[in-house]
Amino acid sequence: MILVVASYAKGRLSKATYELVTAARQVGSEDAVGVLVLGSGMDAVAAEAAGIADQVLVVDDAAFARYSPEVWGEAVATVAAEGEAWLVLIAASRSGREYSPRVAVRLNAPLLEDVISLSRDGGNISAQRYSFLARATETLMVETPVVVATVKPGIFAAATSGETPGEQFEVEQRVAASRVKTFEERVDASSAVSLTEAEIVVAGGRGVGSAEGFERFIVPLAEALGAAVGATRAVVDAGWRPYTEQVGQTGKTVQPKVYIAVGISGATQHLSGMNKSKVVIAINKDADAPIFKIADYGVVGDVDRILPALLEKIRG
Helix, strand or coil: CEEEECCEECCEECHHHHHHHHHHHHHCCCCCEEEEEEECCCHHHHHHHHCCCCEEEEEECHHHCCCCHHHHHHHHHHHHHHCCCCEEEEECCHHHHHHHHHHHHHHCCCEEEEECEEEEECCEEEEEEEECCCCEEEEEEEECCCEEEEECCCCCCCCCCCCCCCEEEECCCCCCCCCCCCCCCCCCCCCCCCCCCCCEEEEECHHHCCHHHHHHHHHHHHHHHCCEEEECHHHHHCCCCCHHHEECCCCECCCCCEEEEECCCCCHHHHCCCCCCCEEEEEECCCCCHHHHCCCEEEECCHHHHHHHHHHHHHC
16 A cells, blocks of 8 residues: 555645645555544535545544644554555655654664655665756665655646546554644635646746835735735845745745746756746846746846736726
């Protein structure tokens, strides 16, 4: 069996989970794909998972109402061992990168991180991932009974629902109380569009000029289009936008239907995170900017002149 660990938000599976199922189908065409759902009040999530998996393993308990890397790691490893899974797939999100090493240690298995492809030849498992700021592709090969891998979001296509829903199983897990005490400030971001789920992304680079420029141009344009806001690493490093909006090699990988790059030169590190977008629209005052080489449509001009006119047209 291949075990996929579901990620979800607001009672819906994340796009990354659908991508993990595709990855599982490709690497193990004859293996059953099981989706593990951890949480509390998981009926809707489990039902959705049944549409894309052969089996859905549900751990529905109040102990899992809030994410804990310690608790998640123990539960995933236990279910994987009991189900004799030879491959455990986890989305390479911030939380996935946090608890996946714990799973690997408990299973005495190698951990392959941020993979972009997986294949199996007998007992050998091969994986690829980007290296040297996406300038090279690194190939890894392991020969082991069990492998844990985190998969870079936005690489695989989303799985489609099958005709026959997968069978659901309730799994009981008795997990010791976490030794980690978490103190956090919760911010309501319910109105924000998820960057990795969005069909349209409006991203800005240093050419936007300032944090105020983002608030004047990028954010209003994203709101008008129902899009997510993205940013380059330089923008995030400058403190103009939060890390959660960073697109690129050290940020998130996206593949929306439309990617609007505003004031972005087109460095290799950034392109690696958005080059699978269906349509790329570039707006930049530098006609020689590398971004125009991959753009489907390009506009040469100043951001503070083009975006107000574009917003006016959109708003009617």
